[in-house]
Amino acid sequence: MKKVYTRPKSLKKAVFHYCPGCGHSIVHRLLCEVFDEMKLQDKVIGIPPPGCSVFTYNYLDVDMAESAHGRGAAVATGIKRANPESIVFTYQGDGDIAAIGTAETIHAANRGERITAIFINNAVYGMTGGQMAPTTLLDQTTTTSPYGRDAALEGYPIKLSEMLGLVKGAVYIERTAVNSPANIKKTKIAIKKAFQTQIDGLGYSLVEILSPCPTNWKMGAIESWKWVDEVMAKEFPLGVIKDITGDNDAD
């Protein structure tokens, strides 16, 4: 019998602690598939952030080292500069990369650090209980925007990936989602390309992934998958934001 689907070698045999419908476990699995296919398991160093995904190291069977909130890009810079042969990625939430870690992220990208960022955008702070994130949508209700995000008081959802598009050292930036089989497939292709960009030594690469958080959105899993398409992707359009890798075959 031909085996068509199996646990990736780089994925530990652990039960995910994530909530039902959460996108983290899908992205974890995709990363492991990519590590297996690109034969990176023994070269990769991952930097998980504080937040729900701090426990990424319990699932990915690669070297991992936790960073302080928002400092992933700086920590990754240190690792990569000390050991340029390693393949380094940060796994960062929206609060981590687009609020507290904005400076670290933009400057690492601007230096063209050969690192890859996996940016999980779920429009809330998940682990702390659903507070307003920099990417929270207008009118979206969270525990710290209980009347709905009001631009006059709370500003606008920030588009970090588009901002990074203006930064010269950033070479490949794509926004995808994990709310449908088709989008999951596209996400995997994007992740693969991001790591290839790093391997080729071209510069900074980032994949922003719109990821459902049914618990903090106070929705069912199916409803939250729809919300990604119908609401989130309107503000954060899916697709390639920047690609100057010179290899556009994958698009």
Added chain:
Amino acid sequence: MTKVLMYGNAAVAEAAIRAGCQCYFGYPITPQNELTEYMATHLSRRKGCAFVQAESEVSAINMVYGASLAGARTMTSSSSPGISLKQEGISYLAACELPAVIVNMSRGGPGLGSISAAQSDYFQSTRGGGHGDYRTIVLAPSSVQEMADLTHRAFDLADKYMIPVILLGDGMLGQMMEPIEFKHEAPKELAIRERAVRGAKGRPSRIIKTFTSNPSEMEEINWSLFRRYQLIKKEETSFETYMVDDAELVVIAFGISARIAKGAIRNARAQGLKVGMLRPITLWPFPYEKIKDIARTTKQFLVFEMNMGQMLEDVQLALEGKREITFHGRPGGVIPTASEVHRVISRLYHQKGLKKAK
């Protein structure tokens, strides 16, 4: 070996390179810029080495954390306000048991303060500095030669105990020139520390983490750190004594203050005043036992610092109220002269009716 004339800041940088420092991360702040500039010139293009001028001190220390994870000898330098920003990263380095060297060419504070030499970061340096229950080894040089020597020792101690080490200088030590000699040549090969995070090749994957949802696990980590700190206290406490054997009055001072006090003591001795000095070289661990020891024969102590009395509290802890302590402090970046300290010594000596030499 031949002597070279160097600024303190450059001496630290050169000594770091000779100690095998592979990665330096910095951010401009006065009065330590010459250190960063020296690294930019002499380390950035060196084979296998890395230099990054970071976007902030917060980033710089987190780059240090990354390079230390990767097994490199690594350092950053800054001055007081910048060191405050680095405390987050220092706490993480301590938690993850990662070696690193952090240089503080301290200046007057609080706030943006002054850019002149001060010693007001004693509390911050010796009490951990960031959040959580941890310590860092703190070395306090008092000459440019010692800046170089202690830089080398800082790297060795950091690796030996897997701990961040603070080199606490000040704006004056950083900015002054003295002839010095380097006791080490730069290593031919840069060593990679064992248990580094460099990819799980031929071994199981490794996790470096500080977070745990289990308080008992955290308690165990604290105990394990504490046990190491006890060992450091036992093994690494160091100090210099100067004419203490027959001293009626002992001055306790560290860093540049001790250098100033030494001049004052020499003048006092010339007048027949039996004055000596204890200079802690490690501020943490602090030489409590040596002070207790001196107190067996000396009744009067003068603590002299360029702050409002920070090390003073450690001296009080050592003497347990059994001996009289007088404090003289000049905060804010004011650098007192040897003659000022001489006047303080002389006045105290006569007020207390201490015996003069025959």
